[in-house]
Amino acid sequence: MEHSSVSFLLLLISVLAIADAGSIGVNYGRVANNLPSASKVVDLLKSHGLNRVKVYDTDPAVLRALSGSGIKVTVDLPNQQLFAAAKSTSFANSWVERNVAAYHPHTEIEAIAVGNEVFVDPHNTTKFLVLAMKNIHQALVKFNLHSDIKVSSPIALSALQNSYPSSAGSFRPELIEPVFKPMLDFLRQTGSFLMVNAYPFFAYESNSDVISLAYALFRENPGVVDPGNGLRYFSLFDAQIDAVFAAMSALKYDDIKLVVTETGWPSKGDENENGASIQNAAAYNGNMVRRILTGGGTPLRPKADLTVYLFALFNENQKFGPTSERNYGLFYPNEEKVYDIPFTVEGLKKYHDNPSPVAGNQQGGAAPGNGGGSVSKSTTGNTWCVASGEAGKEKLQAALDYACGEGGADCRPIQRGSTCYNPNTVEAHASFAFNSYYQKKGRQMGTCYFGGAAYVVTQPPKYGKCEFPTGY
Secondary structure, X not given: OHHHHHHHHHHHHHHHHOHHHOEEEEEEOOOOOOOOOHHHHHHHHHHOOOOEXXXXXXXXXXXXXXXXXXXXXXXXXXXXXXXXXXXXXXXXXXXXXXXHHOOOOOOEEEEEEEOOOXXXXXXXXXXXXXXHHHHHHHHHHHOOOOOOOEEEOEEEHHHEEEOOOHHHOEEOHHHHHXXXXXXXXXXXXXXXXXXXXXXXXXXHHHOOOOOOHHHHOOOOOOOEEOOOOOOEEOOHHHHHHHHHHHHHHHOOOOOOEEEEEEEOOOOOOOOOOOOOOHHHHHHHHHHHHHHHHHOOOOOOOOOOOOEXXXXXXXXXXXOOOOHHHHOXXXXXXXXOEOOOOOOOHHHHOOOOOOOOOOOOOOOOOOOOOOOOOOOOOOOOOOOEEEEOHHHOHHHHHHHHHHHHOOOOOOOHHHOOOOOOOOOOOHHHHHHHHHHHHHHHOOOOOOOXXXXXXXXXXXXXXXXXXXXXXXXX
């Protein structure tokens, strides 16, 4: 007993000694219709010791609520505004004046994310990214805010050509000269950092036969040795981050720091979403907090103290896609925790990686939508997923963007000049994209939902001469 008490004391001392090694923040997404007011959210953040938050816009109510809170904020210039920010310095100046200078320093804005995962944006905004970043930075210079506020842009791991082994990490060749080199030059010149969105869940979900759950959740495991450099990895997260560091090193940008702007694990998913559960989400995020606040850098960059933003603060009930998309939240909209994990060094003193009690069905498919859209289980015959015209153009366009972007649907046939471009309507294009997503997901329950904008049919859809596939 005496020995274990001494060991526990030494553990606490070590935790306290390196408590400032890393930082934990949270993404405050608001694609939902049932969330608490911004002022209540600020109280929630403060009550749990969360002193960094990232938002996906510059909503005045949110920025005003954060004023005087002591919480550091990262705001976002949406992808839709990249073109304007790149083409017009007056737009960039006006945007910074209205959305940043009007609030800072009372609202402690520390960074601007210019776009989000731009390389997978179906609207082809990649070519505007670096110039938009430069114009936003010059606007900060104009208002003398450039020393306080950094400019960057979050990339998805799909921007890598190779990610395994970590030592072989490299960026996609077609992005290196036009985007990555000028972007990394800009980050170096301005003293900024690369923003990265990393989700070990996706890798585990697709490769659970070869990736151990313990390795994905920061639990005890024998580790994986990188054959390229001999380093041993004990977590998939570290391996993914080092692949990005290696990709930067390959281009001679060893000095650029990195911030993980999104990472998380869903507490609920569809039947085919391996690993989505409350226990796994609690383990991943709880162990992530411990890893960042006490663990130092990565095997490749042992001195690289990481700032990590957990995704996300709330479950967001209006997000498109599979069930998991609506279940990344740390909190329910009523401000109750989805599972009990700490966010501070003090909280880590009592933290143990134990499964939380589970209420209800872990997997549970989404509920039927209205307006003719529904979640239908695949039958033994062929089925297709089509858009509901009653959903309206705006909702269909948003769902179409998701399907062709992060959803991974094959949208090449609906591009101008391709076989399914005509009829050139949002409903026809959305139907093709929804069906591609649905078929790629094996026609699983919940994959023809898109927030109630889609439904399953048992007869081949007819849109001009376009043929809808039944498999990939």
